[in-house]
Amino acid sequence: MITRLPTYKDFEDVSKQCLTQAFNLLYKVYDEYDEYDDEVIRAEVSLEQIWTHNSGTIRTSLILLHQGIETYMKSAICKTTPLLLIEKTRADWPTLPSRADKEFDSLYTISGEALLTTFCAVSEKKISNEFIEFIETVRQKRNEAIHGANNVSIKAKELLDHIFNAYTYCFGKDAWFLETRSFNYENPLFGYFDWDIEYAVAYKHLDFALDILGKKKLNKYLSTDILGRAYFCPECKRTIDGDYGYLESKWAFLKPNKPDSTNIHCINCDAEFNVIRKDCVEDKCKGNVIHDYDCEETCLTCFEYQENE
Ligand SMILES: [Zn+2]
Ligand SMILES: [Zn+2]
Structure with a gap:
């Protein structure tokens, strides 16, 4: 048997976490700069320079965005069955009575193209070409950020736009604001x-x-x-x-x-x-x-x- 099967909610929560943290990373860089409410400093140091200095943060935020989108697709697939996420050939599944049980988490799950095609096959809403192209753009940028020795080419503005696009596609309008606000609200230190x-x-x-x-x-x-x-x-x-x-x-x-x-x-x-x-x-x-x-x-x-x- 495959035990501890995840629910769509498990993946959905992680997806929201990834997108929220992708946003928060950028927000913190901006907010820190924004604290320097001084014309002289602002004239000497531009926000652009701050983004360049924090290119590592942009890289991390981009990776989280990509992770957030993939995890959202996994949550959508889970609504049909989490078994569709397993990469192993079906003949090798540990489901026969003679085979030892395995936890879902210990199995490899699909990613990239296999994830995308499975997502399109089970999705409740019609997937537009626009969304597929969007995922492809994020995937390419993320690969560039992970493997490329060069600097990340994506700018903070483009990245934030992508984060909001992902939030809105996956969880509806306002989601980015409601989620980032409630993350702070749920902080044990809140209040x-x-x-x-x-x-x-x-x-x-x-x-x-x-x-x-x-x-x-x-x-x-x-x-x-x-x-x-x-x-x-x-x-x-x-x-x-x-x-x-x-x-x-x-x-x-x-x-x-x-x-x-x-x-x-x-x-x-x-x-x-x-x-x-x-x-x-x-x-x-x-x-x-x-x-x-x-x-x-x-x-x-x-x-x-x-x-x-
Ligand atoms: Zn007035
Ligand atoms: Zn108000």
Whole structure:
């Protein structure tokens, strides 16, 4: 018998771990640079130089991305049966009563082309040519990173785009954000500094993605349309402002995105708020989305208190 057969969930968890760590590696490099909030340093040291210095991290992230995609395919195959993953010729399977039991993990499993063709054979959703080409691109880049003596040719931007593409294909839009946020959230150390701040600080993942990919590209990987006007989230802004720092990012969007919409949704904390549509009292501000916070009306464009004359 083949014992300890894995479930699709086992592989799915590992796939998410790989993709999350592929993201985190890049994010940490960026975040460390971002801490140097000093014009002189920024002028002398570019982010590009930092990526070049961290080419080993890019290499590792790429390997994890490839691993994440392969493991996702394994999870999809497991929904039919994990036995399809075994590489051994069937005649040699340790399944006859006379043969000794073997644990699944001790057997070689398929990879590369065999994995891809099996995945296509069992997949519940139709596999597009685009996805096959995407896997091929990642595989080639990964081989280059593992075997090539040369530097990795892939840039951080292209790699992050690939990571998000994989996340979205395998687990749907928003998955990259929800997974990377919940990884931090599940950290045993979470909450010891400040529960609210640590939760809200996930906005940095969004800022990082926006800075590297730009709005148009990032929009493909989120279910909320971020091409419309962005607003401050009344909750996240109040949490971050103060002792921790000053929140400049706007991750709340009208839902639906209509001129008379009275509802706003924040991607970062996933909360929705009622808003009043009237012009902001500040002369310089063109905002017309006002939030009533315990009878304290605040403009979500400039975050100024709306003093009634
Ligand atoms: Zn929020
Ligand atoms: Zn305003």
